[in-house]
Amino acid sequence: MSGIYFYNTETNRKEEFVSIEPDHVRMYTCGPTVYDFAHIGNYRAYLFEDVLRRYLKYRGYKVTHVMNLTDVEDKIIRKSQEQNCTIFDVTKTYEAAFFEDLDSLCIERAEHYPKATDHVPEMIDLIKKLQEKGMTYEKDGSIYYRVNMFKDYGRLSGNRPETVQAGARIDADEYEKEEATDFVLWKSRKEGEHFWQTELGEGRPGWHIECSAMAMKLLGSHFDIHCGGEDNIFPHHENEIAQSEGATGERYVNYWLHCRHLLVDGEKMSKSKGNFYTLRDLMNKGFHPMAIRFFIVASHYRTPVNLTMEGLHAAHASWSRIMDFHGRLKEIMQNDAEGRRSDNLDEERTQCLQRFKEHMDDDLDAPRAVAAVFDFIREANKIMDEGPIAKIQAQEILEALSQIDSVLGVIVEEEFILDEEIERLIQERHEARKNKEFAKADAIRDQLTEQGIILEDTRDGVRWKRR
């Protein structure tokens, strides 16, 4: 059987994935800077990574996944100064919000969420290693990485140091460095800023160093996969390679996977354009988090996704189709009647699972994998329309669906109870229908629809679901 293929940013090719340790994948993904609520574009990256880790598990790997939390950085410091509080007061709020959002989106927890502020000693060690190798220089108490000392610089992004300088914007950093491409490893203390007292002096770490230090601490100096949004390719990940490999002399990461940005109405999200959405904003507009998840998860991670309200509505409809199918099977399981077994259905189920795997193996081609699921749903519905199927078969399909959903993560098993008032209305409508008082029955149905409860009359009685 063929293996899994991923598009590696470093080689610009799809490559067969081979883990360093058999059956175990070690991956690092760049997490949020907890200075504000994350927006839906940020979650695209986390959702892509979630599907990646879920799929690796689906394919039998044990996954050790590390996602960092950047909790010391310019914007955090600025906010703490404005609000006259510590950086920790700022970060704890948004960190909590971040985890709440992960739960809303059914994003699985990574194995580790290291924070930068907890790993200053590790960063210091790494910087010292680079110093010993003569790859750094100091200016006014700050320490810089000398990019020219790393001959492989530019391997990932294709930006060679000499071309970066050509047309790049003028360095806006307040710190002094020799070459435009050099970057700061350690920032000397500034008045009013949070700082650490260390053997490198008083100051705080630069941004890139935290990922190298924490990744290598938790995953080793050479691991399998590193992910992030496309904007991380340069300079962040390029610099991570330079730091890590510069210090260890070993290869840092085998596969670099990056997702494209999520656009809003064709444009990059920004506060000034007013097209900036947090997950909470979209939920307040009435979108179910699973519809939002489906919208993103069913797109290909290497294609820019354009978020529109129309698109979200379509995603909700598609997701409902899956949920309806799931509900239909659950209902069969609960019915007393026993149906017949359909060989065709077995065939369709097997084929669906096979196609799902085949497409996900091909660089996580979710659009095609999802199409296979819809094909199956249509065929299965057709067979079930012809007559009841055997319970055991419904059970098998539910199991297949659950396997697929262990990757997509969009099926919610909510066993919620209707409150008495609604229960009473449904009963009242039932009576009205029996007496052919259709106007009254329809009025009740409309009323419940407004409350988000949809009624469907079937041969076996009324069925209800949430919008």
Add this chain to the structure above:
RNA sequence: GGCGGCGUAGCCAAGUGGUAAGGCAGAGGACUGCAAAUCCUUUAUCCCCCGGUUCGAAUCCGGGCGCCGCCUCCA
């Protein structure tokens, strides 16, 4: 200026040499008291444009046009 990516129906989106998946929306039909759900039929003579290679290209090559991202701390 440098690096990378994209351009397929009303919308979203697959397809990288063999004659256009899938979802949403729309239209018609079956079912229904009416709906909903479900099923059936239907919706691109054609894949941004122009050349070229080929028996054959949306798919490869060359040249345009348009759009997006990155180029120092934004996923």
